[in-house]
Amino acid sequence: xxxxxxxxxxxxxxxxxxxxxxxxxxxxxxxxxxxxxxxxxxxxxxxxxxxxxxxxxxxxxxxxxxxxxxxxxxxxxxxxxxxxxxxxxxxxxxxxxxxxxxxxxxxxxxxxxxxxxxxxxxxxxxxxxxxxxxxxxxxxxxxxxxxxxxxxxxxxxxxxxxxxxxxxxxxxxxxxxxxxxxxxxxxxxxxxxxxxxxxxxxxxxxxxxxxxxxxxxxxxxxxxxxxxxxxxxxxxx
Numbered sequence: 420x421x422x423x424x425x426x427x428x429x430x431x432x433x434x435x436x437x438x439x440x441x442x443x444x445x446x447x448x449x450x451x452x453x454x455x456x457x458x459x460x461x462x463x464x465x466x467x468x469x470x471x472x473x474x475x476x477x478x479x480x481x482x483x484x485x486x487x488x489x490x491x492x493x494x495x496x497x498x499x500x501x502x503x504x505x506x507x508x509x510x511x512x513x514x515x516x517x518x519x520x521x522x523x524x525x526x527x528x529x530x531x532x533x534x535x536x537x538x539x540x541x542x543x544x545x546x547x548x549x550x551x552x553x554x555x556x557x558x559x560x561x562x563x564x565x566x567x568x569x570x571x572x573x574x575x576x577x578x579x580x581x582x583x584x585x586x587x588x589x590x591x592x593x594x595x596x597x598x599x600x601x602x603x604x605x606x607x608x609x610x611x612x613x614x615x616x617x618x619x620x621x622x623x624x625x626x627x628x629x630x631x632x633x634x635x636x637x638x639x640x641x642x643x644x645x646x647x648x649x650x651x652x653x654x655x656x
Contacts, residue, residue: 420656425491435496439562439612440598446488447603452545455483456627459509459545467511468518468575474507484631485656489541492607493633493654496539501636503651505531512553512619512626517577519619521553523584528610529566530583531632532641538634540608544600545627552626553619555598555606558591562609580618587613 425446435441458480462473474481484507493502512519527540548554569583587595591613598614600606608614619626633654634640640649 421487425488427492427495432496435607435609438559439609440557440559440614441492441496441607442598442600443492443605443607445601445603446492446605447543449602451483452543452602455480455543455629456545459511459627459629462509463511466518466577467513467516468577469581470509470511472506473509480507480629482656485652485654487655489543489605489631489633490655492605493539493541496607497537497635502633502654503636504654505632505634505640505649505651507629507631510626510628510630514619514622514625518581519553520578520580521618522582522616523572523580524558524587524613524615525569525583525585526564526566526611526613527608527632529569529585530641531610531634532566533610533634533638535611536609537638538610538632538640540610541631541633542606542608543629543631544602544604544606545629546625547602548598548600548626548628550597550599550617551619552621552624553617554600554626555614555616556595557598557608557612557614558587558594559596560594561588561591561613562611564588564611564613566611567613585613
């Protein structure tokens with residue numbers, strides 16, 4: 420376990436409640452991120468498509484997720500309720516691979532369908548992320564919307580924008596912001612927040628990150644998520 424508790428300020432909590440996301444700067448060190456990149460690349464296939472559940476092959480990845488730092492942040496944003504995680508995935512965005520396109524705008528909870536406000540996505544930036552190499556973008560405040568209709572798209576189709584797609588409500592179209600992150604930052608995102616990512620247009624830089632699906636302990640979620648081998652485990656190891 421990480422020896423020092425991660426403390427959020429009231430400003431952090433209010434910002435998350437207002438916008439639907441929070442970036443915690445430099446939660447993980449460069450050496451930790453380098454090690455995670457090494458572990459992640461060992462689990463990748465030759466196309467560098469999204470790698471689901473790399474923790475099944477690497478206990479070190481699981482130990483990283485459950486060392487307490489992510490749990491400190493997610494628990495604080497949920498009134499200190501115990502948190503489970505349902506699985507993780509690695510996004511590589513390696514230049515020259517067929518998986519450098521962006522993710523369509525969507526709400527994560529349209530896949531998982533846990534009760535409103537009872538879960539988040541926690542994303543660790545393993546490398547710096549900006550507009551050129553395909554950073555995330557979000558529509559602040561859109562987490563207050565219900566789950567919208569989504570047009571089906573593949574998560575694994577090469578050379579295409581990935582994932583199911585929702586239309587952006589008129590009142591949010593001009594609110595889009597790019598989420599610039601540095602290596603080691605932790606990004607927490609409400610399940611109803613509309614977000615996506617840009618394509619990686621850098622000829623030399625990848626944009627690796629690791630996403631962890633978190634849910635308040637004891638909450639229900641869809642059978643689709645269950646069939647994807649997402650079994651709840653305590654986020655705090």
